[in-house]
């Protein structure tokens with residue numbers, strides 16, 4: 510598959526096939542994809558906590574804010590829950606590029622997951638204290654981003670931005686998750 514098609518397929522996924530759980534080696538492979546990704550100064554400050562225990566997954570689901578634009582949907586329910594989490598951490602003094610490194614690593618994981626038919630949702634909205642306590646994190650590590658993973662259980666597609674300019678995603682009549690993206694002409698500000 511060419512990279513544009515893979516990027517099109519790699520939409521955030523929030524509903525999974527819980528009956529087909531990811532295993533720890535699957536999560537390890539995803540982190541291996543992040544491990545070889547670019548990193549500022551090649552300092553590789555990020556660390557990864559892998560979670561495949563279903564009890565912990567369930568508890569982590571409750572620590573996150575799910576799909577703020579889907580009013581009335583409180584997150585994945587039984588049967589559609591993520592079956593793995595990768596929690597990206599870094600030391601508090603890890604430097605000004607940590608957020609950029611984290612985004613690159615997360616995108617590598619999301620693309621790698623999509624290439625296998627798995628889904629991924631980056632979760633920036635989470636209760637850090639609760640996540641740190643659940644994972645038993647030392648104070649020397651701060652949670653940067655939480656990634657929910659599993660075999661994809663929902664259809665997702667791109668759409669042009671609506672005329673009212675709203676960037677909110679929605680679910681259509683077929684329960685497909687629709688993500689509006691700005692047109693190329695809107696995002697290229699200059700050709701010099």
Ligand SMILES: Cc1cc2nc3c(=O)[nH]c(=O)nc-3n(C[C@H](O)[C@H](O)[C@H](O)COP(=O)(O)O)c2cc1C
Pocket residue numbers: 519520521523574575576577630631632633634635678688
């Ligand atoms: C840094 C970052 C943080 C995000 N945090 C959340 C979150 O807390 N909860 C959530 O449901 N989705 C979250 N998302 C997913 C976005 O909502 C999603 O990327 C956006 O709707 C566009 O959809 P797409 O990923 O399919 O292109 C986050 C995405 C990024 C990049």
